[in-house]
Amino acid sequence: xxxxxxxxxxxxxxxxxxxxxxxxxxxxxxxxxxxxxxxxxxxxxxxxxxxxxxxxxxxxxxxxxxxxxxxxxxxxxxxxxxxxxxxxxxxxxxxxxxxxxxxxxxxxxxxxxxxxxxxxxxxxxxxxxxxxxxxxxxxxxxxxxxxxxxxxxxxxxxxxxxxxxxxxxxxxxxxxxxxxxxxxxxxxxxxxxxxxxxxxxxxxxxxxxxxxxxxxxxxxxxxxxxxxxxxxxxxxxxxxxxxxxxxxxxxxxxxxxxxxxxxxxxxxxxxxxxxxxxxxxxxxxxxxxxxxxxxxxxxxxxxxxxxxxxxxxxxxxxxxxxxxxxxxxxxxxxxxxxxxxxxxxxxxxxxxxxxxxxxxxxxxxxxxxxxxx
Numbered sequence: 001x002x003x004x005x006x007x008x009x010x011x012x013x014x015x016x017x018x019x020x021x022x023x024x025x026x027x028x029x030x031x032x033x034x035x036x037x038x039x040x041x042x043x044x045x046x047x048x049x050x051x052x053x054x055x056x057x058x059x060x061x062x063x064x065x066x067x068x069x070x071x072x073x074x075x076x077x078x079x080x081x082x083x084x085x086x087x088x089x090x091x092x093x094x095x096x097x098x099x100x101x102x103x104x105x106x107x108x109x110x111x112x113x114x115x116x117x118x119x120x121x122x123x124x125x126x127x128x129x130x131x132x133x134x135x136x137x138x139x140x141x142x143x144x145x146x147x148x149x150x151x152x153x154x155x156x157x158x159x160x161x162x163x164x165x166x167x168x169x170x171x172x173x174x175x176x177x178x179x180x181x182x183x184x185x186x187x188x189x190x191x192x193x194x195x196x197x198x199x200x201x202x203x204x205x206x207x208x209x210x211x212x213x214x215x216x217x218x219x220x221x222x223x224x225x226x227x228x229x230x231x232x233x234x235x236x237x238x239x240x241x242x243x244x245x246x247x248x249x250x251x252x253x254x255x256x257x258x259x260x261x262x263x264x265x266x267x268x269x270x271x272x273x274x275x276x277x278x279x280x281x282x283x284x285x286x287x288x289x290x291x292x293x294x295x296x297x298x299x300x301x302x303x304x305x306x307x308x309x310x311x312x313x314x315x316x317x318x319x320x321x322x323x324x325x326x327x328x329x330x331x332x333x334x335x336x337x338x339x340x341x342x343x344x345x346x347x348x349x350x351x352x353x354x355x356x357x358x359x360x361x362x363x364x365x366x367x368x369x370x371x372x373x
Contacts, residue, residue, distance in 0.1 A: 005356070006097065006352070006356055007034075007035065007036065007096055008035070008037075008038065008060070008093065008094065008097075009030065009035060009036070009037045009038070009095055009097045009098075009099050010040065010086075010090055010093050010095035010098050010099065010112075011037050011039055011040070011098075011099040011100075011101065012039075012040050012041075012042070012086065012100050012105060013039050013042075013101050014042050014043040014069055015041050015043055015044050015045070015064075016043045016044055018119070018275040018276075020041075020050065021182075021251065021275060022275065023037075023101065024053055024059070025180075025182060025183055025344040026181075026344060026347060026351065027039070027054075027058060028057040028058055028344060029181070029344040029345050030348050030351070031057070031060075032345075033348065033352065035352070036060040037059060037099075038059070038060050038061040038063070038089070038095065039054065039059050039061070039062050039063070040065075040085075040086055040089050041062070041063070041064050041065065042066075042068070042102070043066070043067075043068070043069050043072075044066055045064050045065075046062065046064055049250050049251075063085075063089050065082065065085060067079075067081060067082045067085070069102060070102060070104045070141060070144060071121075076140065076144075083105060086108065087108060087110075091111070096112055096359060097112055097115065097355045097358060097359070098114045098115070099114075099117070099351075100115065100148075100152065101117050103117070103145055103149050103152065103155075104145055106147075106148035106149060107144075107148045107151045113153045113358035113359060114153045115153065115155075115156060115354055115355070115358070116148060116154070116155050117156045117158075117178075118149070118157045118162060118163075118166050119158060119162075119272060120162075120270075120272045121165075121169070122134055122141055123141070123145075123169050124162075124270070125270055126138070128206070128270040129205050129269045145169075145170055146170040146171060149166065149170050150171070150172065153358050154175070154176070154354055154357075154358060156176055156178050156351075156354065157177055157178075157272070158177070158179055158180050159177060159179065159272055159273050159294040159297055159298070160177050160297055161294045161297060162177075162272040162273070163175050176354070178350040178351060178354075179273070179342055179347065180347060181342050181343045181345070182275065182278050182279055182282060182342065182343075182344065183343075183344055184340065186252070186255045187255055187279055187282035187283040188259065188283075189259055189336075190260050191260070192260065192284065193260045193261070194221045194262060194322075195223070195224055195260075195261060195263075196216075196221055196222070196223040196261065196262070196263045196264075196265050197226075197257050197261035197263070197264055197265070197285070198212055198223070198224070198243075198266065199225070199226045199249075199254055199257075199258075199276050200225075200266075200276060201227050201228050202225065202227045202229040202238050203228070203229060203238055205269065206268055206271070207227075207267075207268050208267045208268050208269045208290070208308050209225055209227070209238075209240075209267070210238060210240075211267045211314060212243060212265050212267055212314070213225075214242070215312075215314050215318065216242035217242040219315070219322070220323075221322055222244055223243045223265070224243065224245075224246055224261075225240065225244070225245050225246065226245075226246040226247070226253075226254055226257060227246075227247075228248040229245070229247070254279070258279055258280050258282075258283035259284070261283070262286060262322075262328065263285060263286045263288060263328070264276075264277070264280035264281075264283075264286070264287055264288070265288045265314075265318060266280075266289050266290060266295075267288075267314055268308060269290065269309075270292075271292055271294055271295060272294055273294060273298075274289075274294060274298065277289065277295065278298075278339055278342055280335075281299070281335035281336055281338065281339035282336060284332050284333075284336050285332060286303075286328045286331045286332045286335070287302065287303035287304065287331065287332075287335050288304045288306065288314070288317050288318055288321065289303045289304070290305070290306065290308040291305040291306060299338065301334065302334035302335040302338050303331060303335060304331065
């Protein structure tokens with residue numbers, strides 16, 4: 001049963017990454033508890049497949065825009081327009097809680113309590129992918145993120161590492177960890193076939209899929225990679241010589257590949273959670289993962305870990321699993337048991353606790369004393 005005071009949530013999302021999948025899984029689970037979710041999306045219009053998925057998830061309303069997101073190049077004029085647009089939506093929808101998957105918007109004068117979820121951030125991307133602080137051109141991003149996070153009523157991250165990073169980079173106090181969840185129904189394993197699979201944006205240095213291409217040559221099994229090769233800003237896209245690239249695939253097709261794949265390889269340099277890894281574990285894949293704090297947090301004891309910069313070790317790990325079916329199957333079973341705990345229902349219960357706590361405690365801005373005239 002939903003709490004009497006909580007009826008409606010306005011949630012921001014984008015259509016160009018894993019936040020979309022997360023938003024729909026959470027929407028579906030909240031709807032089962034009688035809570036309506038209205039989505040407001042930026043970045044790009046939803047594709048026909050995404051619109052169909054939103055309808056199936058029970059989204060109460062979908063407002064779309066192509067406004068640039070804060071992590072994109074030269075976004076700030078669009079961000080200002082997006083702020084007015086979001087406040088207009090809030091006035092129409094009259095939500096009880098605002099759920100922001102883009103924390104920059106926490107600074108707006110919202111009419112209800114706010115939750116800001118930090119799925120990733122540019123500053124931590126630079127630290128982990130480029131091994132350097134973000135350059136001066138990202139100073140405004142730093143300040144806008146800091147302002148938004150400090151103004152919101154509650155901060156959430158999907159992993160302990162991401163929350164600790166947010167505290168360090170943006171002077172945030174408090175906050176809580178709520179791991180993402182994924183519906184297992186789409187990922188029931190099938191008879192496993194002799195190939196390695198990976199999924200992610202081929203152009204994204206954080207995903208580091210080029211490393212997998214370089215070790216694929218000479219492996220006993222073929223390596224298939226699904227994902228977009230063209231950067232949203234244009235320019236040249238990476239060329240893969242040894243992996244068999246599949247291009248961007250609908251979620252249903254990715255799930256079909258995962259259900260049949262024996263090994264899922266994820267050599268990322270930066271990953272605040274790893275939704276695709278969770279999907280692979282649900283599908284019964286053996287996991288070969290980068291040795292990152294977030295992935296250790298979730299999968300320690302249920303995966304093989306390698307340094308993202310040590311390609312010979314990555315090749316050896318994959319080839320060893322190809323040769324050892326007993327180890328492969330044991331690790332796959334451990335990962336699947338671990339993944340079964342990370343459900344949308346568990347995620348929704350945790351968010352409902354946050355939402356209802358905010359409703360009981362009052363809206364931060366409402367508690368601020370008015371200035372003396």
